Amino acid sequence: MSEFDVQTPTAYDPFADANAENSGAGTKEYVHVRVQQRNGRKSLTTVQGLKKEYSYSKILKDLKKEFCCNGTVVQDPELGQVIQLQGDQRKNVSTFLAQAGIAKKEQIKIHGF
């Protein structure tokens, strides 16, 4: 009978590692930075996939000030909030996000020409 005590598991949470990873690295979502063409040689940069906890308006304001461009936050029914900036700011955006610590460099994916 005393053997049962030996076999009962100690307080071990098998999901401890999994939970730690989730909160540590954040989600494994990618941040997609895309570019679209408008008329003439004007273009539009789109940033999608940032974490929902961030204050998009603050990020947008910093981006606008940093790159001297206009921008807005668009609500998409399925993709959440998307940041739109005027001009081809893909490289600028990726360096900005990496430096500010908003997203890791590996999470940022740049699309487009």
Added chain:
Amino acid sequence: MADETLDDKKEEVPEIASFDPTKKKKKKKVAIIDPADDPVDNLAEKTENLSVSDGFETSFAGLKKKKKKPVETSNFTDEGGDAAEDLDDHSGEDEGEGDALAPHYPWEGSDRDYLYEELIGRVFDILRENNPDLAGDRRRTVIRPPQVLREGTKKTVFVNFMDLCKTMHRQPDHVMAFLLAELGTSGSLDGQQRLVVKGRFAPKNFEGILRRYINEYVICIGCKCSETILTKENRLFFLRCEKCGCERSVAPIKAGFVARVGRRNAGA
């Protein structure tokens, strides 16, 4: 008597490039790159001294000091002697002959063990010399450049589209979906199987996107060959390589967010 056996080995070494059964105790193929006989024989001697059960590194550590570029026959007498003395003897002569022979190894002149990266580099150098096609680092060099024409002011026509799809052994639908998702525009295949894309794009842009497509969806990561097949199993896309048989899953093409450019519906 020992000299005779050593002489026998000396004759055999230059001819045999890879495996010499008389030297089976030696764990590494020093004979391949070292045309010199003496260091090989020195090594053979050393391996016999060491026990076989020694770890890989320890046998290297013992052998390393003896493995030098060709030296005179007087070294035969020194085999049993100190390694330090040999080093001193060799250092003077090695400088001249070392460059002529094999590339200068980074571990020479010091007493440290081989690093794994050094060994791997050496293996690949040898492989590349003898069997260049097996080393296989060259990517496919024959990628046809995409031809783009302008149709009107707002459209770009990709002429070689179908040829490229066939060269890559891919479905045109898949490639088209990727291109349109990356460019962020709309487009279609016209009657002559050309891809018409809305917007103005340069061939260089197309090339970049095609390169990304090939790296992601065509080339096998194991052997870097381009003979792969894309199959859909159970709602997942799998990329199977023909040459090495490795199979990996690839992400489906998602269009992403497309901002609204152009005319909005009047009044709405």
